[in-house]
Amino acid sequence: MTALVFVDSASPAGRIADPQQPQLSVLDQGVTRGDGIFETAHYRAGAVRKLDAHLSRMQASAAALEIKLPSEEALRGAVDTAVAEFLKDYDDAAQATLEAAVKIVVTRGGEDADHGVAWVMVSALSASLLEQREKGIDVILLDRGYDSTVADRAPWLLMGAKTLSYAVNMAALRHAHHQGADDVIFTSTDGLVLEGPTSSVLIASTVDGVKTLTTPILETGILPGTTQGAIFAAAEKAGWDLGYGPLEPHHLMEADAVWLVSSVRLLAPINSIDGTKISRDAELHRDLQELVDQIM
Numbered sequence: 565m566t567a568l569v570f571v572d573s574a575s576p577a578g579r580i581a582d583p584q585q586p587q588l589s590v591l592d593q594g595v596t597r598g599d600g601i602f603e604t605a606h607y608r609a610g611a612v613r614k615l616d617a618h619l620s621r622m623q624a625s626a627a628a629l630e631i632k633l634p635s636e637e638a639l640r641g642a643v644d645t646a647v648a649e650f651l652k653d654y655d656d657a658a659q660a661t662l663e664a665a666v667k668i669v670v671t672r673g674g675e676d677a678d679h680g681v682a683w684v685m686v687s688a689l690s691a692s693l694l695e696q697r698e699k700g701i702d703v704i705l706l707d708r709g710y711d712s713t714v715a716d717r718a719p720w721l722l723m724g725a726k727t728l729s730y731a732v733n734m735a736a737l738r739h740a741h742h743q744g745a746d747d748v749i750f751t752s753t754d755g756l757v758l759e760g761p762t763s764s765v766l767i768a769s770t771v772d773g774v775k776t777l778t779t780p781i782l783e784t785g786i787l788p789g790t791t792q793g794a795i796f797a798a799a800e801k802a803g804w805d806l807g808y809g810p811l812e813p814h815h816l817m818e819a820d821a822v823w824l825v826s827s828v829r830l831l832a833p834i835n836s837i838d839g840t841k842i843s844r845d846a847e848l849h850r851d852l853q854e855l856v857d858q859i860m
């Protein structure tokens with residue numbers, strides 16, 4: 565069962581609510597315009613992983629949209645309460661291996677409201693998502709329709725912010741499913757690799773015994789991934805070389821391994837791009853998996 569907790573100024577720990585009951589005003593611009601922000605973090609082994617990075621990115625998103633955030637203390641209180649509420653349904657043995665998605669949402673509120681509504685939802689992971697970590701995924705490249713300099717030129721597009729307006733991203737995923745693929749990598753109109761609709765792109769190669777990880781440059785307007793950031797920090801300590809590309813599709817085809825990475829799905833190794841099989845180096849995957857397991 566999904567656990568739901570609203571951030572509530574009257575209670576530092578938040579207010580537990582029933583996710584099966586109506587809770588939100590139809591006048592909230594988060595609902596009528598997708599005008600709000602969110603974060604999705606990963607719960608595992610007793611902790612919400614890299615919550616600091618998620619809250620810090622949420623602050624950046626809030627600043628970009630000029631949305632008022634509740635205090636960090638209130639958000640953390642609601643997260644703790646929601647996780648505790650979610651865990652109630654599981655015995656100790658189940659809790660040891662349990663994973664969950666922790667979603668924090670903040671809306672703009674009604675037309676005349678001076679603040680929006682904030683809540684935390686904790687829910688179990690779908691079997692298909694877990695399966696992708698093992699089996700890997702087939703992706704297609706899709707044109708996002710913007711060039712790679714748009715973020716700088718048109719800040720009102722909110723390119724690096726995690727807004728509630730994910731209808732386009734979900735449409736891209738449906739388009740991929742209709743083509744028999746699992747996921748998407750967006751490209752810019754000038755031919756650069758960007759990101760997935762809900763993930764960052766990572767590529768790895770071993771050259772003269774040195775393992776190298778590369779991800780697209782942020783200036784292309786992609787979301788700064790907290791998973792990519794944490795993997796890079798761990799990889800640097802472990803002696804990997806790191807790079808920020810301008811990456812083009814041929815770099816993906818030539819790499820020893822390519823993944824879509826995100827907080828909850830973690831590492832989804834890519835098996836094929838636009839129907840062409842690509843290399844999936846098992847050793848690099850194992851090494852990267854170890855780094856991902858260290859992330860807290």
Ligand code: PLP
Nearest residue numbers: 762763764787789790791826827
């Ligand atoms: N890019 C987009 C567009 C996303 O929606 C996400 C996550 O949902 C990511 C990248 C990966 O971000 P993170 O690693 O912080 O989950």
